Amino acid sequence: MSEALLQVRGLRKQFGALVVTDGVDLEVRAGEIHALIGPNGAGKTTLVAQLAGELRSEAGTIRFAGADITHATMHARARRGLVRSFQVTRLFHSLTVAEHLAFAGVACGAAVPPGLLARAGLEGRGAVQVDELSHGEQRALEVALALATRPRLLLLDEPMAGLGAQESLAMGERIAALRGECAVLLIEHDVEAVFRLADRVSVLVGGAVIASGPPAQVRSDPRVLAAYLGEAA
Ligand SMILES: Nc1ncnc2c1ncn2[C@@H]1O[C@H](COP(=O)(O)OP(=O)(O)OP(=O)(O)O)[C@@H](O)[C@H]1O
Numbered sequence: 001m002s003e004a005l006l007q008v009r010g011l012r013k014q015f016g017a018l019v020v021t022d023g024v025d026l027e028v029r030a031g032e033i034h035a036l037i038g039p040n041g042a043g044k045t046t047l048v049a050q051l052a053g054e055l056r057s058e059a060g061t062i063r064f065a066g067a068d069i070t071h072a073t074m075h076a077r078a079r080r081g082l083v084r085s086f087q088v089t090r091l092f093h094s095l096t097v098a099e100h101l102a103f104a105g106v107a108c109g110a111a112v113p114p115g116l117l118a119r120a121g122l123e124g125r126g127a128v129q130v131d132e133l134s135h136g137e138q139r140a141l142e143v144a145l146a147l148a149t150r151p152r153l154l155l156l157d158e159p160m161a162g163l164g165a166q167e168s169l170a171m172g173e174r175i176a177a178l179r180g181e182c183a184v185l186l187i188e189h190d191v192e193a194v195f196r197l198a199d200r201v202s203v204l205v206g207g208a209v210i211a212s213g214p215p216a217q218v219r220s221d222p223r224v225l226a227a228y229l230g231e232a233a
Contacts, residue, residue, distance in 0.1 A: 003066060005030040005183050006051070006082070006153055011060035013046055020046045022207040024060065028153060031180045035194040036187050038204035039228055044187045047204065048155050051185070052084040053077045065152060081152030081182075085142040085159065097133070097141055098126035104148035112148045119177065120144035121170055136167035143174065153183045160190060172197055191229065195219060203228055 004027035011024040021043045028034045036044055049055040051062060053074035062070045064082050072080075092100070097117070105112040117123055120140045125133070133141065139159055146154050159175070160168045172193055178184055179199070188194050194201060195215040202212040205227045211218050218224055 003063075004028060005065060006185070007061075007063040008051070009061045009063075011047070011050055011062065012058045013043075013050055013055060014058060020207055021050065021057075024204070024207070024209055026202055026209055026212070028183050028185055029200075030152070031183055032199040033175065033179055033184045033186060033197055035198035035201045036185060036204055037189075037191065037194055037201060037228070042204045043207040044204055045157055048084060048157050048185070048187060051082065052155055053082075054084075078149060078151075081150070082155070083146050083149050083151035083153070084155035084157070085146040093131035094129055096127050096129055097122055100130065100141060100145055101126075101148050104145045110148075110150055113150065116144050116147060119174065120147070121174060134167075136163050136170070139163060139167075139171065140174070143171075147178075147182075151182050153185060154178070155185050157187045158189065159186070160188060160193065168193065 006026070006028040008024055008026040011021055013021045024047055038044055046055065050057050053072060057070065061068060064077065064080055067080065069077055069080065101112050101116065117126055120143060122137060122140055122144060125137065130138065130141065143156065143159060156175070160171050163171060168190065175184060175186065176197055186198065198215055200213060201215050201218040202209050203218060203224050210227060211221045211224045219229065
């Protein structure tokens with residue numbers, strides 16, 4: 001079988017005496033929706049920051065699209081197509097949706113893909129200032145901004161957090177529509193949404209991946225039931 005798009009081996013991060021990720025092994029295949037689940041404090045957000053290049057790792061290797069990117073900067077990773085979504089609420093409140101997208105296009109030196117607003121559920125909202133968008137629309141814009149850079153792997157850290165049931169469903173549909181176009185590594189606490197959406201699921205517990213595979217297999221894995229899903233499902 002060909003090499004996975006993302007190959008993580010033995011990745012480790014500690015803050016002072018606290019070891020947060022510890023020997024993480026993970027593979028994400030091209031075009032798949034891969035969910036990363038696990039209990040609070042398991043190290044999911046830390047791992048995503050290590051993958052995106054925001055946090056340096058103390059040990060381990062990260063290969064992406066055939067290259068060793070373990071020591072690459074965040075920008076170098078993004079140029080290769082490894083991109084995380086950023087919170088628009090941390091960006092420019094007074095800029096419009098269209099202006100944000102134009103910036104994202106300039107930042108990655110590519111034209112914004114056609115139809116991006118419609119695909120993000122933001123059709124007709126280009127002229128609206130970001131601080132006038134609903135929370136759900138802001139989260140949708142975050143995904144659209146990341147997609148504007150034409151990623152090969154999109155890292156999404158809880159894109160459904162704080163959304164209502166309808167908005168969550170719509171976000172799930174938009175993520176599902178990316179399947180085959182770019183790979184997605186999705187951190188999500190809504191276990192039902194994860195098992196509906198993902199092609200494969202990895203379970204992070206205590207800073208290490210204890211199981212990885214198709215949803216049905218992971219869901220019935222005794223180690224996963226004991227360490228996490230027994231309480232969540
Ligand atoms: N910058 C930091 N400095 C010190 N400790 C940190 C830092 N970032 C995270 N931690 C600690 O690392 C542990 C893992 O945090 P992390 O946010 O990665 O877990 P998580 O799996 O994403 O949790 P959640 O599901 O609750 O979001 C926690 O104990 C957290 O307090």
